[in-house]
Amino acid sequence: MNKVLTYVLLALAAASFLYPFVWMISASLSSEAGLGDLRLLPVEPTLANYRTVLERIPLGRAFLNSVFVVTVTTTLVLILGAMVGYALARLEFRGKQLLFFAIIFTMTLPFQITLIPNYITMVRLGWVDTYLALIVPFVMNSFAILLFRQAFMGLPQALIDAARMDGAGELRIIFQILVPNILPTVVTITILTFMGIWNDALWPLIVVRDESTMTMPQLVTLFSVGGRADSQLAVKIAAAVMLAVPVIILYLFFQKHFIRSMASSGLKD
Structure with a gap:
């Protein structure tokens, strides 16, 4: 019972x-x-709702922009997160704990607090209406660094020592020896980063005004609230479905690794 x-x-x-x-x-x-x-x-x-969406906004170009931004950002998050996480987990240097606590502290700050400083930085660098403004502010992900650090700490030190005895450098140890042993963590970071970047509409609305550079969430948001949908609720919902489909497909393919990583990710000191 x-x-x-x-x-x-x-x-x-x-x-x-x-x-x-x-x-x-x-x-x-x-x-x-x-x-x-x-x-x-x-x-x-x-299917008229979907035809209306495709006729009124350049959703194909926005989809390609989102795919490009998400792919580049996620790749850089994985590379840089693995390098920083390895340094915090296995290397000894002055100020390591202070740096780690500073990274953890940034996780408590909402993105809205850094919104204006980041925007001013993009303006001064001349990156407004470019892909750089959509990618660079997100390539260092504190949560990804934390997950990589915890995963690397769960691996035996003997694995690293054996690789060093064979003449492997630090980068080779990270990406050829350690990363293949923490694939569930890599998949988890990939899915979370993909979802976060793909669904983000606030930051693109601030730094991108050129329609040819707009991402899919940004264009769908402008379509829904900007008048192009002509108050047709079914058309707005169709646009939202087209935005959600890639994330659903990604999760369906990698859900096993995602759940396994969430279930086994204990935090070690």
């Missing part, structure tokens, strides 16, 4: 999370008149 009750509660919890997504997809395939009923199946099924 306890097991049955547990599964019933879990099923209800899962349904409460899944229902908005299922309804969103159903609403995007419904006519505007059919949105009044909260049904799980489309009312008067149609």
Whole structure:
């Protein structure tokens, strides 16, 4: 009976999370008149909402911009995070603990606090309306550094010592010896970074005004609140579905590694 009750509660919890997504997809395939009923199946099924989105905004170019920005940013986060995390986990140098605590402290600061200083920096560097403004402020990720540090500390020191005896340098130790042994952590950082950059609309709205450089979340936001949707709710929902699909696909492919890393990521001193 306890097991049955547990599964019933879990099923209800899962349904409460899944229902908005299922309804969103159903609403995007419904006519505007059919949105009044909260049904799980489309009312008067149609693809006109998606055609309207593609006709009114250059979503293809925005999708490519987002893919480029996310790919470059995520790659740099993985490379730099692994290097800094390795240094904090395995190297000895003066001020290491102070540096680590400073990195942890930055995790407590909301992004809005650094919004204006970052924008002023982008203006002075002349990076407004460029991809650099969308990439550079996010390549050093404190959470990624923390996860890499904890993962590296969980590996045996003998593995590093053996690699050094074979003549391997520090970079080779990091990327050829250690990183292949912490793939769940790498996948977790990849998914979290991808989701964070892909869904970010606030920062692009501030630093990018040229439509040819806009990312997909930024363009969808402007489309929804800027008047191009003509107050058509079904069209706005269709744009939101197109924005959410890449993240859902990425998670479905890597969910096993993601869950494994979340379940095994204990913090070590």
